[in-house]
Amino acid sequence: MTDAKDERRPAGELEAAVMATLWAIGTPLTPGQVQAELDSGLARTTVTTILSRLHEKGIVRRERQGRGYAYHPVQDGPGLTARRMHTELARDTDRETVLARFVAQLSSDDEQLLRRLLEADE
Secondary structure (H helix, E strand, C coil): CCCHHHHCCCHHHHHHHHHHHHHHHCCCECHHHHHHHHCCCCCHHHHHHHHHHHHHCCCEEEEEECCEEEEEECCCHHHHHHHHHHHHHHCCCCHHHHHHHHHHCCCHHHHHHHHHHHHHCC
16 A cells, blocks of 8 residues: 555655665665565555666666566765766856855865865875
């Protein structure tokens, strides 16, 4: 039985829950296995749709398993966050202003961390 409340959650929340499950298990999972691990009442078809969308976005890979697919993440959580940051940066033609505003909004701890990371690459 499907919990209508879960079905109405924003797609981003559902995608995040599915990704958290894939990362936690660490092996390719079928939609049915993801559904069982989520234990949220989502319909298997909903989980399949979420996984298909994640595959179309290049966030998960799939491999044939029986008549269906098993899915696994392309990157870990920090790698996916970095990818999203790059995607957002690429959407604006004024990269310098975007980066300047991003850096201006960093906490002092994050700014120091960024400086250390940049210096380590030199």
